[in-house]
Amino acid sequence: xxxxxxxxxxxxxxxxxxxxxxxxxxxxxxxxxxxxxxxxxxxxxxxxxxxxxxxxxxxxxxxxxxxxxxxxxxxxxxxxxxxxxxxxxxxxxxxxxxxxxxxxxxxxxxxxxxxxxxxxxxxxxxxxxxxxxxxxxxxxxxxxxxxxxxxxxxxxxxxxxxxxxxxxxxxxxxxxxxxxxxxxxxxxxxxxxxxxxxxxxxxxxxxxxxxxx
Numbered sequence: 167x168x169x170x171x172x173x174x175x176x177x178x179x180x181x182x183x184x185x186x187x188x189x190x191x192x193x194x195x196x197x198x199x200x201x202x203x204x205x206x207x208x209x210x211x212x213x214x215x216x217x218x219x220x221x222x223x224x225x226x227x228x229x230x231x232x233x234x235x236x237x238x239x240x241x242x243x244x245x246x247x248x249x250x251x252x253x254x255x256x257x258x259x260x261x262x263x264x265x266x267x268x269x270x271x272x273x274x275x276x277x278x279x280x281x282x283x284x285x286x287x288x289x290x291x292x293x294x295x296x297x298x299x300x301x302x303x304x305x306x307x308x309x310x311x312x313x314x315x316x317x318x319x320x321x322x323x324x325x326x327x328x329x330x331x332x333x334x335x336x337x338x339x340x341x342x343x344x345x346x347x348x349x350x351x352x353x354x355x356x357x358x359x360x361x362x363x364x365x366x367x368x369x370x371x372x373x374x375x376x377x378x379x
Contacts, residue, residue, distance in 0.1 A: 217360030312343025
């Protein structure tokens with residue numbers, strides 16, 4: 167029995183040693199890679215795809231900015247009329263560092279008025295341009311703007327030209343929503359596509375507080 171215990175201890179020490187050596191090798195490789203990453207710039211960030219989490223991820227980044235004391239702003243397109251937890255939190259507790267502009271009036275099948283939808287999207291974009299031009303604001307979340315672009319409530323060429331020519335060098339802009347255009351993806355620095363695998367809506371479960379809004 168003693169021999170078995172000693173053998174097990176030896177094997178465990180060997181495994182720990184191998185693990186330590188493996189992790190040291192990984193760390194050295196990681197350190198070499200990180201040493202080459204010294205640049206900083208304001209990023210154009212896209213969250214798209216059919217899966218849930220695009221806006222949630224964007225608001226997670228907004229909370230990071232708030233925690234770092236970085237002035238930031240939200241412009242909501244399309245679903246701006248909704249009463250959401252993130253809107254309540256920001257407006258009630260963090261309005262001194264994060265502006266929140268709910269510019270949408272609902273999805274197009276709710277308003278049933280394209281001219282009204284276009285006007286709301288254009289007003290949202292004008293507010294977005296004002297915020298992006300302000301170099302004091304470090305991060306701007308354009309929530310669901312990809313949907314406004316998809317339905318051609320806004321002109322994609324105008325949006326791309328503005329981001330290319332007028333966005334301050336160190337300002338981050340995050341654009342969320344399904345069906346981001348190829349041109350927008352090409353212009354972006356960081357693109358994440360949320361894939362839909364399962365969703366409770368398909369099983370008859372409606373959107374719930376704390377999960378969807």
